[in-house]
Amino acid sequence: MLKRIIAIMLMGVMISCMLAGCGVVSTKNNQTEKSINTDNISNGAAKTAQKDTSDKKILIAYFSVPEDVTTEGIDANAGASIVVRNNNVLGNMQYMAMTIQEAVGGELFRIETTEQYPLEHSALVDKAKLEQNKDVRLELATHIDNLNQYDTIFLGYPNWWGDLPMPVYTFLEEYDLSGKTVIPFVTHGGSGFSSTIRTISRMQPGAQVSDNTLSISRNGVADCKDQINEWAKSLG
Secondary structure, X not given: OHHHHHHXXXXXXXXXXXXXXHHHHHHHHHHHHHHHHHHHHHHHHHHHHHHHHHHOEEEEEEOOOOOOOOOOOOOOOOOOXXXXXXXXXXXXXXXXXXXXXXXXXXXXEEOOEOOOOOOOHHHHHHHHHHHHHHOOOOOEOOOOOOHHHEEEEEEEEEOEOOEOOHHHHHHHHHOOOOOOXXXXXXXXXXXXXXXXHHHHHHHOOOOEEOOOOEEEEHHHHHXXXXXXXXXXXXXX
């Protein structure tokens, strides 16, 4: 009788151990499955983040007025406001914008007005000064269809009388650049940016105005390609 009781007790212990072992295996399998699912979610999030980054675009907006100067016999000229390349006359800012595009990609957008500027130097600078004195806002002839697709905006302009050209004021008032990085670049006759970067920051308080800017003398634009490439590398 005693032997039968002991045998029954041993059998019960063995069954309990077997059940406990099966429970451990079941728990381990569940943990493994959960881990795999988590990895899949992480990989999916990484792919989504990568896709979001690749969808971001660069816009290179610039204001340029190529003056009407004699270019006969000139292969490369950085006169008052032009560069000649392959017999094509380009505005200083136009040439800089195109060179920046070659270095960083992106899309070009030229800020133009419905009222044309005079192409003769004296008349052009006189008109620019008169516009500043009267705080004129000229109507723009070109517009950006979908600003939301851009997260970085290069903004180029000549330094006119120590200030932004008035069409650039119109541009900055027409568009809200909040949440975007704005990278200014300028041509000048010796004054650099003057106070124009502060003006941009004041007009676009929601934008991140970069301090890694590009300033080139108008007399050095024709030979600025290497300088622009080095600057582009520094932007990361």
